[in-house]
Amino acid sequence: MRTVDIIHSKRDGKELSSEEIAFLVEGYTKGEIPDYQMSAWAMAVYFNGMSARETADLTLAMAHSGDQVDLSSIPGIKVDKHSTGGVGDTTTLIVGPLVAAAGIPVAKMSGRGLGHTGGTIDKLEAIPGFAVERTTEQFLAQVREIGLAVVGQTGNLTPADKKLYGLRDVTATVESIPLIASSIMSKKIASGADAIVLDVKTGRGAFMKSLDDSIKLAQAMVDIGTEVGRETVAVITNMDEPLGPSIGNSLEVLEAIDTLGGRGPAELTEICLELAAHMVRLGGKADGEAEAKELVTRLLDNGEALAKLKQFIAAQEGDSRVAEDPARLPQAARRVDVPAPEEGYVAAIDAEALGITAMLLGAGRATKEDKIDLAVGIKLFKRVGDPVKKGEPLAELYINREDSAETAEMMERTAAAFTIASAPAEKLKLIYAVITKDGIRKL
Known part of the structure; x- marks a missing residue:
């Protein structure tokens, strides 16, 4: 079995056998298949997809590539x-x-x-x-x-x-x-x-x-x-x-x-x-x-x-x-309100933007090596559909750093994550x- 033949098959949209997928995963894990060949295979999958059976075979091959947790000693359905x-x-x-x-x-x-x-x-x-x-x-x-x-x-x-x-x-x-x-x-x-x-x-x-x-x-x-x-x-x-x-x-x-x-x-x-x-x-x-x-x-x-x-x-x-x-949990040194810039109704909240802002405050990591601050973050006071008055707090920042320019930037980023409209907005559906x-x- 040759890696290039497996890449060729997937490039042409063919379904790989269980043996071919196992060969690929095992060889790559052991370092016997180089990155450039695995990259070519991944791009072929990106464009041509995989069948349910192929995907299950890939899943099992990766699951079996290292340690597996045996929960059989625990009674009941886990x-x-x-x-x-x-x-x-x-x-x-x-x-x-x-x-x-x-x-x-x-x-x-x-x-x-x-x-x-x-x-x-x-x-x-x-x-x-x-x-x-x-x-x-x-x-x-x-x-x-x-x-x-x-x-x-x-x-x-x-x-x-x-x-x-x-x-x-x-x-x-x-x-x-x-x-x-x-x-x-x-x-x-x-x-x-x-x-x-x-x-x-x-x-x-x-x-x-x-x-x-x-x-x-x-x-x-x-x-x-x-x-x-x-x-x-x-x-x-x-x-x-x-x-x-x-x-x-x-x-x-x-x-x-x-x-x-x-x-x-x-x-x-x-x-x-x-x-x-x-x-x-x-x-x-x-x-x-x-x-x-x-x-x-x-x-x-x-x-x-x-x-x-x-x-x-x-x-x-x-x-x-x-x-x-709750005071036994880590506590931030300061809390800063983020006021609404105008009156209206919350029409949208950019969750990703708020997540990034919390990360910049220190609550998350930009890289795996970053150290996080367990006390800091954001507390929202409004959800989509809620009415809001000008100057009313949209959210509260929990901050430990003393940099006033950084605080102002974080306030601006948080406010920008809220879209405020003049007409009422519907509450978002929770489960689709x-x-x-x-x-x-x-x-």
Whole structure:
């Protein structure tokens, strides 16, 4: 078998065999296939695509290229959840305890933030003492004991994906749905879950900007899950404005605590209940979506989900007292209001622009090496559709740096992310569709 023949076949739009895909992934991971040949193959895939079977084969080959987590020692159906990334998206901190409180084990590996999207691991590190690194034995034992653990990804999980993604990033082949889908799903499959719920973001603050592309990506990932025997559900959710009003690590932890205490933003609560309900159904704790939604709503209302969060924080050496005393979270030195430049109605909020502004404040990273400030961020006071008066605060900046010129720039950037119109604007739809192995259900 020769790499050039595989490239030739994909260039001509032919379907590759399972053996050819395995040969390609193994050879590239070991360094036996050079970057220039893998680049040529990736570009051929970019233009010609891959079948559902090819994409599943690529996913499994990458999942098997490194360590795989064995969750078989944990009783029950293990259900994982993944978000394609957004702004103000703190769903894992809410959905994890909620689902675990329903008796479904959640053994999750999460990543750090980069660019305008936040990372779950960074948010958890805003909790004093919280340990995101655990041995495999500690990780599994914690899930068996309390039903929930969230840790950083292991160094040798899907090395083929890490290597291929780095190559795609510099060869203009990132925006290929089969390659995106296999990248995401390879990590989920290597993490060992029996079933997977995907929160696929669409809109300005998402990786996939158009609804059509988001649905295509979700369908590709559901197809992969079906092909490899992992029941998968994808929910298409709106990221044209930040999901929650808080952007920044400490702020988002506080928002998660408020939400689990029944005091959270309505939009964030609604999406978390939707995702949790799908996980509960896949985990076998409810016969249908209605019963699952009723169960998770009850666990939110009766305090069991918040109690699970405290138990989870304590199990990973964090200070669980933050649930009653938010002042124990990192605090910014200053808060600065961002006034509305005119009267009217909020017609649009640029989620990506706000995510970048939060990053520039220090809440995120421009490169993987950047150190983040856990206390800083942005708190929004308005959503699309809300009326606003001139001079009324649109948002509040949480700042540690004393540079007045920088503060003025951040205020200007934040205000510019809001579009204010004279006529009332409709509230944005939160959930567009649910995709399962049975098809697409638009909402």
